[in-house]
Amino acid sequence: MVTVMKILEIIVSPLVALIVGIFFLGLFRKMMARIQWRYGPPLIQPVIDLVRLFNQRGFSHGAVFDLGIILSLAGALVLVLFIPIGGMCPLANSGGLLVILYVMLFAPIGIALSGGEGANPNISIGISRKLILTLSYEVPFIFIILSLMSYYQTISIVEIVKAQAHYHWSLFSPLFLSGVAYFMILPAMLGIRPFDMASAPQEISSGIDVEYGGKYLAFSQIEHALSLFIVIALFVNLFLGGGNLPVFLLKMLAVFVCGVFIHASFPRFRIEQATKYLWFWPTIISFISLIVIQLIR
Amino acid sequence: MLIQSILIIAFGGAFLTYILGKASSALRDFLAVLISVSLTVLIFLAYGKTGEIAFASFMNLPLVLRINHLSWFFAIAIQTVTTLSVIFSLSYMKGKERVDFYYLMMLLCNSAMLGIVLSGDFVSFYIFWEIMSWSAFLLISYNRGGALYAGMKYIVMSIIGSMCMLIGIMSLYSTYGTLNIREIHDLISTASGEYLLFISILFLAAFGVKSALWPIHVWLPPAHSEAPSPFSAVLSSILIKMGIYGFVLILYVISGAALYLGLGGGSFRYILTLLAAITIIIPTFNALMQDDAKRLLAWSSIAQIGYIILGISIGTSLGLIGGLFHFFNHVAFKALLFLAVGAIEYRTGTRDLNSLGGLIKKMPVTFIAVLAGTFGLIGIPLTNGFVSKWLIYKTLILNNHPFLAFAALVGTWGTILYSYKLIHNIFLGQLPENLEHTKPAPASMKLPFIILSVVIVLFGILPGIPLKLINLITASLGFDLLNINIWGIASESGPLNIINIFAAFAVALIVVWFFFLISGKKVVISQDNSYAAGIDVPKGKYHYTVDFYNPMFRMIKPYFRDYMDEFYSQLVKALASLSDRVRRLYCGDLGVYVIYIVLFLSILVISKIGLNLW
Numbered sequence: 001m002v003t004v005m006k007i008l009e010i011i012v013s014p015l016v017a018l019i020v021g022i023f024f025l026g027l028f029r030k031m032m033a034r035i036q037w038r039y040g041p042p043l044i045q046p047v048i049d050l051v052r053l054f055n056q057r058g059f060s061h062g063a064v065f066d067l068g069i070i071l072s073l074a075g076a077l078v079l080v081l082f083i084p085i086g087g088m089c090p091l092a093n094s095g096g097l098l099v100i101l102y103v104m105l106f107a108p109i110g111i112a113l114s115g116g117e118g119a120n121p122n123i124s125i126g127i128s129r130k131l132i133l134t135l136s137y138e139v140p141f142i143f144i145i146l147s148l149m150s151y152y153q154t155i156s157i158v159e160i161v162k163a164q165a166h167y168h169w170s171l172f173s174p175l176f177l178s179g180v181a182y183f184m185i186l187p188a189m190l191g192i193r194p195f196d197m198a199s200a201p202q203e204i205s206s207g208i209d210v211e212y213g214g215k216y217l218a219f220s221q222i223e224h225a226l227s228l229f230i231v232i233a234l235f236v237n238l239f240l241g242g243g244n245l246p247v248f249l250l251k252m253l254a255v256f257v258c259g260v261f262i263h264a265s266f267p268r269f270r271i272e273q274a275t276k277y278l279w280f281w282p283t284i285i286s287f288i289s290l291i292v293i294q295l296i297r
Numbered sequence: 298m299l300i301q302s303i304l305i306i307a308f309g310g311a312f313l314t315y316i317l318g319k320a321s322s323a324l325r326d327f328l329a330v331l332i333s334v335s336l337t338v339l340i341f342l343a344y345g346k347t348g349e350i351a352f353a354s355f356m357n358l359p360l361v362l363r364i365n366h367l368s369w370f371f372a373i374a375i376q377t378v379t380t381l382s383v384i385f386s387l388s389y390m391k392g393k394e395r396v397d398f399y400y401l402m403m404l405l406c407n408s409a410m411l412g413i414v415l416s417g418d419f420v421s422f423y424i425f426w427e428i429m430s431w432s433a434f435l436l437i438s439y440n441r442g443g444a445l446y447a448g449m450k451y452i453v454m455s456i457i458g459s460m461c462m463l464i465g466i467m468s469l470y471s472t473y474g475t476l477n478i479r480e481i482h483d484l485i486s487t488a489s490g491e492y493l494l495f496i497s498i499l500f501l502a503a504f505g506v507k508s509a510l511w512p513i514h515v516w517l518p519p520a521h522s523e524a525p526s527p528f529s530a531v532l533s534s535i536l537i538k539m540g541i542y543g544f545v546l547i548l549y550v551i552s553g554a555a556l557y558l559g560l561g562g563g564s565f566r567y568i569l570t571l572l573a574a575i576t577i578i579i580p581t582f583n584a585l586m587q588d589d590a591k592r593l594l595a596w597s598s599i600a601q602i603g604y605i606i607l608g609i610s611i612g613t614s615l616g617l618i619g620g621l622f623h624f625f626n627h628v629a630f631k632a633l634l635f636l637a638v639g640a641i642e643y644r645t646g647t648r649d650l651n652s653l654g655g656l657i658k659k660m661p662v663t664f665i666a667v668l669a670g671t672f673g674l675i676g677i678p679l680t681n682g683f684v685s686k687w688l689i690y691k692t693l694i695l696n697n698h699p700f701l702a703f704a705a706l707v708g709t710w711g712t713i714l715y716s717y718k719l720i721h722n723i724f725l726g727q728l729p730e731n732l733e734h735t736k737p738a739p740a741s742m743k744l745p746f747i748i749l750s751v752v753i754v755l756f757g758i759l760p761g762i763p764l765k766l767i768n769l770i771t772a773s774l775g776f777d778l779l780n781i782n783i784w785g786i787a788s789e790s791g792p793l794n795i796i797n798i799f800a801a802f803a804v805a806l807i808v809v810w811f812f813f814l815i816s817g818k819k820v821v822i823s824q825d826n827s828y829a830a831g832i833d834v835p836k837g838k839y840h841y842t843v844d845f846y847n848p849m850f851r852m853i854k855p856y857f858r859d860y861m862d863e864f865y866s867q868l869v870k871a872l873a874s875l876s877d878r879v880r881r882l883y884c885g886d887l888g889v890y891v892i893y894i895v896l897f898l899s900i901l902v903i904s905k906i907g908l909n910l911w
Contacts, residue, residue: 054816074805091797098690116725131714132849138710146699215816271848
């Protein structure tokens, strides 16, 4: 029975992630349109796009171009299995948050390899910016993760969610500052404005996506949807206490809507400005938080 | 008997190769490979053996050889890398001058390293240590020119280190009357804390120089980049690990964990871990700023040494296992990366990251090698580097060292950036016109690539194979046995289960692949066709590799200069000018010398009369 449940979870959780992620993509466009006083596309527009893209012809530039995109999508799907989604976490016992940190690498590295073989200078610039941005937000992110792990004395994300169910959300605990810092770097992790320099459509023709067409673009879109889901789900799990599936999704929706508002109100940073910002306020706040956790423990 | 025959074959073979090289180069190549392979087989056969044997004596001190799990673990790593490097050298060194000398030094260095890990007393340890240092020096400066300076820097620092070690050895001898490692271990528990600290600092100076611990790392980047590539692989993957062996020897084999943790009231361990953390952070960002592929890898080696020392110096069983496993993994992937860059240099004549690109179509096997190597270096799951880094992180977090863990984790993200730069600037992007006729790497270079890539992936998926042996080593050093299975580690505080990750990945890849195959058609087109819309664009003008991380580079450059190197350079300058002043005493004028003599005599007379000193 346990095995059957496990297998069911392994099948269901990526599906949930996919559906929610693609729904978010649609909602994103609709909300942006309404903020800008347009009518906007229907909510299911991303699905229509995906169906169309899957039926179109796509260009390839070689084996790594194909493999990279497959690797990145597979990496995103695997990552979903490590993240608790409303009580479901099929691979809870396989190394915890540290493994999540590492499996999170697959998607960007796969995309970077694939894009690199595209040999388009716009892609190279996009990847360079993306990697610099990643290094920039990882500094506060690691402080946050370490604060969490030393506060709860575990490296397992399931344990952290459980602990919050017993007491209170991490956001309303001594980890408050970490939560604030996490919220400050959330736009960078999601790649939305003011941190969308890696896929800036006006400067570098969407950067990484520029050589993709047909199913490649479809795969890239799905990967994007999944990473949107993963980053928000991680925040909800680590700071907003997880919860059962409907509550969990509702919390995710709330965070996502905040993200859209941020996206709508800010212009784009240059990459140096982004790095300076991320290495200043979020890093200081998360660093203080880590010291506070060390002191009160 | 086995240990002696290993060393006799190693040393004898080295000189025999040199002599044979005078007669025939083909025979010399064959002999070098034969000796390396047979040594690998011999060491492999010695698995699980333990024993000690006195083979000679030096000034009434018995010279002892011994073998145990720890020695075997290091010996097999040394010999495997040397064998692969020798095979790689077959085509790399073809047509170069002084090849006999090259093979002699390569095999001599290998023999000396085997001698170091197999020696059971400090006299033979020191002798082999010096043979290693000097043969490495001769090989580093093999290319002349800038290499001479690099070699000089290396040997000067190395000598300072070994002088410290010599003082330590003499002090040990005068205190305990023996230099046998096992006997010293039995006697040292009676030593006072201060004496132990003194000895440890002396030895760690020697081992720190050799393993390039910050702030005594400055010899490494020029030495690694100037040496011939096959020897760079040996240097980076095993020669600097002799320092790691020394750390394990002095901290755990001689002192033992309990004494080490109490050293200087715990502050010794604290400083060592701090140095290791700095050794991770600063070199990682320095590697990011390099444009020479081998120099980038050299800085990366220093950073990885930081991980190993961090794991070892934390002083818990899990940390030591992680450190030793990371040592082993670093041997595999750094040898692979240096050899691969050597193959690139061999075929294209350059290792400048700004002038390469697009070689993936020309050198696919080398690309796979570099990919496997960098994945291991980053520690992507399902490569061996992941498991060892996971162990180190977990130790740091569970033992409440969040700031050390921060250094280790940030180092990993820096690693991703420079690894991708390495891959992108060599293999991806556009192919410069002058590289259009590049040939793939020769077969003798591909063989080491394939073997090392397999090692990286195999031990990433089945980490239990090496971990079982490392577990035995740590148990022999007085730690508890951990519960290790073939897929990873089972423990209450968060287990590691590679099979879950592996299975999940296999399924996800198959599913995605399936969708990839059934959905829409793909058309393979040339790289120019899509973004230039078929129009002929000047090649090389649209290649974004020069200054790949320029925005980041501009920001971090002021903070991540190699301050230590500048400091030492200033020191050397000051010493040189001081020596110059001293030299001026010897002006060559006989009259002045007479005045010196008269002055000296008058000082003697005055002190005799006036001060009545004696």
